[in-house]
Amino acid sequence: MRHALSLAALLALPGTQATAQTPGEPWPDGAANRPEVTPAFAAQTRAPAQVTNPAPALSMVSDGLDSPWAIEVLPDDAGYLVTERGGDLHHISRDGRVSAPFTGVPEVVAERQGGLLDLALAPDFSDSRVIYLTFAAPTGGGQSATAAVSATLSPDMTRLDDVTEIFRQTPPDATPGHFGSRVVPLPDGTLVITTGDRMRHAARAQDRATSYGAVIRVGPDGSPPPDNPFLEVAGALPELYSHGHRNLQGAAVDPATGRLWTLEHGPAGGDELNLIVPGGNYGWPVASYGVNYNGSEIGDGRADHAPDFTAPRYYWDPVIAPGGMVFYDGAMFPDWQGDILAAGLIAQAVVRLDLDGDVVAGEERLAEGVGRVRDIAIDDDGSILFVTDEGGASRLMRLSR
Template structure:
C-alpha cells in the first residue's frame, strides 16, 4: 500500500515537472501559409479561459484548480489574484470561464463561472462578478448572480461559457452534469443556455417567463456539455458548441425557446459503443438539428470568430480548440454555413482548451495540461 502511494506521488510530481509542449522551430504548415507560435507563459495548471483587458493592460487567465492570474503586456505572470470564490475542483470542475463587463472601463466588473459545491458531495455551475482593484491584485465585493439548480454533478459536465450580446444581456452556456434526461427538463437548469441581465435578474422577454414548471432563466435547452460560445461579430447572434458522447460534437446557433435535442437526438453513442438509451435517432421531430456536427468527436473547447485586420486570409473564419483531437480547428464560413474545415497545430500534440482573438489581431490559445501554456499564433502568408 505504502509503495503504491509513493509511486503515485512520484508519478504526480513527474507530471507537474514535465516540460511544456515543445514549439516547432520551423513553424507549422497551413493552407494559408506557415504558422508561428510564440510561447508567452508556461507553468499554468490546467488553464481554462482568458479575457483581454482594455488598452493593452494584459489579460486575465483562469486555472481550473481555482486561481485567476494576470498576464502583463510583457508576458509576466502575477501571483494569484485575491477575492476569487472557493471552487469545486474535482473531475472537470473548478474555475472555468472569465469575461469582462461590456462597461469594464467604467465599472471594472469581472465575471467568473465556476463549479460550486452543494450538499451531498454534488456540485453545479455558478456565476459571479466582482470589481478588479486598480492595482489588479484582487477582486472586490464578489457576488454570486446565478446558480445552476439543482446541483447534480459529481464532477462532470459543468460547461460553461459566458457571452455578452450587443444589448448587454449575459448568456451562460451550461452542461447537463452528466444527467442526460435533465437537459429536457424545463424545471432544471442542466443542459441549458440561460439569458440574464448583468446583475443576474431575468429579462421579461425570456421565452419561458410565466410558464408554469419552467425556469424563467432558460433561453434554449436540450444541450449536453457546452464548452464553447461566442458572439458572431457580423450578425450579433450567439453561437455555442457542445461535446457529444462518442461522436456527435456539434455547433448550434441557439434560438429562444428551442430544443436542441440531447439526449433524444444525437449523432453519437455511449463511450461503451452502446446506443444512448433515450435516443430516438439523429433527428427528432420537435428538436433542432445541429448547425454543424462531427461524426468523430474532436472534444471541442473554446470558440473565437476572427474579424481582425492583421491576417486577411483568416477574416470571417471560426476557430475552435480540440482536446482529444489535439488541434486548433479552423472553419471557413459562407454566411452562417460552414464550407471548409482545416486542422491546425496537430504536430504540437497539445490539448487546446481555449482560443481568443487579441486586441492586436493575433490569435491566442491555451493548452490544457498540468504545465499548460499561453501561446500567440501568427500567420506568415504564402
C-alpha cells in the same frame, strides 16, 4: 518570457504530431463512430479541408500554467487574464510574466472537471472594471453546481471586490463533470451562461424545470429578462433560453449578426456546433450523432433531429472535444474574417471553420499536435492566443503572421 517555437521544437512537444491532409477532402480524423448516419444536409459534417499557406507562426507567451480554462485580453495593452481550474485567477503581462493569484476569488470545487472555469469582461470594463466568472460552486453534502458571479477587478490587478452571485444551477449534483460554464455578454446588455447535463442525469436536459444542459440568459444582476422565451411557461425556469444540450463548453456572438453560437461535447462522436434560437430544444439525450462510450446507442438510436428538435449546423464524428470559441475579426488574417476558431482538446489544435452564412464551407487544424487547446482569444493586433490544458505544464501560446 516569449519563446519562438521552430517546427522542430513544436514536434518535440508532448503529443505533437503532423497530420497529412488533402485540400478538398475532409480532415483525416479517423473512422466515424456512426458511419451509417445520413447528415441532415450536405454541409453538416466533414467539410473540405483547408490549408493556410504559409502556415501561421507559433510562439509561446508563457509556460508553467496549471490547467488553465479561460483567457481574456485586457484593453489598452494591459495584458491578459487567465483562470486555472484549481481555483486561481492570474494576470499575465504581454511579455509573459504570470502574477500571483488574485485574492477574493470565490471558493470552488476543484474536482475532475470542476473548478474555476470561464471568464468574461463586461462590455463597459474600461470604466467599470467588472468581470464575470463561472465555476463549480460547493453547495454542501458533497454536491456542487455551475455558478456565475460578477466582480470588480482592482486597479492594481491583485484582487476581486464586490463579488456578487448572479446564477446558480439547479438542482445541485454530486457528479464532478459536465459543468458547461461559458459566460458571454450579448449585444442587448444581457448575459448567457452555459451549463452541462452533469453526466449521470442526461434526461434533465429535457426538463425545463432544471438548468441542466441549457443556455441560461440573465441580466447583469442575475434577473431574467422580460423577453426570455420560457418566462410565462408553467413549470419552466424563467432564466432558461434553450435546452436539450449535453455539455456546452464553447459560446460566442457573431459580431456581424449578433447571433449566439455554441459548441457542445458529444459522447463518442456527435460534438455539435449550434446556432441558438430562443426557446430551442437541441435534442439531447433523445437525438445524437454519437453513441455511448461503450458503443451502445443513445436512447433509441435516433440521430435525425427533425421535426422535434433543432439540428446542429455542424457536427464531428469522431470528436474534436471542443473548448472555447471566438469569431475572428482581427486584421492580421483578413481571409479569416467571420470564421470560427474553436479550441480542440482531442483534436490538439485550433480548429478553424470557414463560415459562409450559416454553413461550414471548410475546416482547418492550426498548430495541430500542440496539446489540449482549452480556450482562444484574439489579441489587439489580430494574432490568436490560446491556452493548453496539460496540467502543470500548460502554456499560453500565440499564432501570428
